[in-house]
Amino acid sequence: MSGPPTGAPPAGPGPVWDVVNGLAAFGALSAALELGLFDALAAAGQPGLAPEELAAAVSASDAGAVELLAEVLVSLGLLTGDGRAVALTPVAEHFLVSDSPASMAALGRLSPGPWSGWQQLAATVRTGAVPAGTRAELAAGYPDLVRATAPTQRAVAAGVAAALAGRELWPAAPRVVDLGCGSGAWLAALLADRPGATAVGVDLPGVLPVARDTVAEAGLDPRVSLLAGDYLEVDLPAGAADVVVLAHVLRAEPAERARRLLLRALDLLAPGGVVVVADYPRPDPAAAPDPDRSAVLAGARHELLLSLTMAAATDGSGVTVADLRAWAGDGGARLTDVLQPVPRQSVFLIRPVPPTATETQR
Numbered sequence: 001m002s003g004p005p006t007g008a009p010p011a012g013p014g015p016v017w018d019v020v021n022g023l024a025a026f027g028a029l030s031a032a033l034e035l036g037l038f039d040a041l042a043a044a045g046q047p048g049l050a051p052e053e054l055a056a057a058v059s060a061s062d063a064g065a066v067e068l069l070a071e072v073l074v075s076l077g078l079l080t081g082d083g084r085a086v087a088l089t090p091v092a093e094h095f096l097v098s099d100s101p102a103s104m105a106a107l108g109r110l111s112p113g114p115w116s117g118w119q120q121l122a123a124t125v126r127t128g129a130v131p132a133g134t135r136a137e138l139a140a141g142y143p144d145l146v147r148a149t150a151p152t153q154r155a156v157a158a159g160v161a162a163a164l165a166g167r168e169l170w171p172a173a174p175r176v177v178d179l180g181c182g183s184g185a186w187l188a189a190l191l192a193d194r195p196g197a198t199a200v201g202v203d204l205p206g207v208l209p210v211a212r213d214t215v216a217e218a219g220l221d222p223r224v225s226l227l228a229g230d231y232l233e234v235d236l237p238a239g240a241a242d243v244v245v246l247a248h249v250l251r252a253e254p255a256e257r258a259r260r261l262l263l264r265a266l267d268l269l270a271p272g273g274v275v276v277v278a279d280y281p282r283p284d285p286a287a288a289p290d291p292d293r294s295a296v297l298a299g300a301r302h303e304l305l306l307s308l309t310m311a312a313a314t315d316g317s318g319v320t321v322a323d324l325r326a327w328a329g330d331g332g333a334r335l336t337d338v339l340q341p342v343p344r345q346s347v348f349l350i351r352p353v354p355p356t357a358t359e360t361q362r
């Protein structure tokens, strides 16, 4: 039953179409990546390729279909077109060409997670339980996912090492623990500039070989131990780490496990140590009704959709900065710094509060 209309009538259903078309836009990006379309345009350089040339370059027999796909990508701001040829925009050149240092070419297709999770989202929302098949798909996909995120995470970790050094939190021979180390990108980047640094990486048995390859390629085997298991259970010495990394793990955990994980990370720290949390936090819940709440949520669409991606395939549904502050407080620590080593990547430094500190929480 619909109630009486409120406010002025809308100009049209544009916002609804924008959402519906999101799937088609993702399909276009995904197909272009699978066809190697951005790589072909990168190889061709300026002034780009005409539809027939682009079709030949991606081994497609239907130049008309390639032309339509290219036109869609122009409309999405990923290609430019002058009526004769299409070429890469700076965004595509930087992020969608496979051998670019900041490439998201592999991640772009994997980022939404298992498709079954989206198809069954209504049931998941209704029951609060992610289907077993979706969980299994996610677990099987983690090795590819962590490989795909490695270029970005290396850049983030390098920025974090520099930030820690600037805050005198990066000793000459730091001892690092990375809980949920994934590809090993953080381990490789953090140890790169400190020949005396050592590290322990923890991840699930199916993913650990990816980290093992990264560590071996970087020549870090003698300095890195990799342990398979649940990061809440694996045996690790308390009070012996200078830096504990929790990168992109908390949002996939239910709140109580995420809280325990942060407390565990704090427990692993030696005096003067720091926990580094990388995540895409959801907006904090409004303390009071806030007329600008809609604007806040609209500004956090990326973080909210990533949190929903978690809800569709994991037991987690994102974290907020308020969560981090509260859990840090439970562990006698506080959130001291928020970094953004690369755009859209938030990193939080959490440090134990010295017993004498009277400073109020920031």
Ligand SMILES: C[S@@+](CC[C@H](N)C(=O)[O-])C[C@H]1O[C@@H](n2cnc3c(N)ncnc32)[C@H](O)[C@@H]1O
Binding pocket: 142, 146, 149, 150, 153, 179, 180, 181, 182, 183, 184, 185, 186, 202, 203, 204, 207, 229, 230, 231, 232, 246, 247, 248, 249
């Ligand atoms: C999104 S990835 C992040 C990987 C890495 N920290 C990074 O930022 O590149 C999440 C990682 O957590 C790992 N993970 C999930 N549950 C885990 C658990 N219970 N114990 C250990 N690792 C776990 C996954 O296998 C995956 O490698």
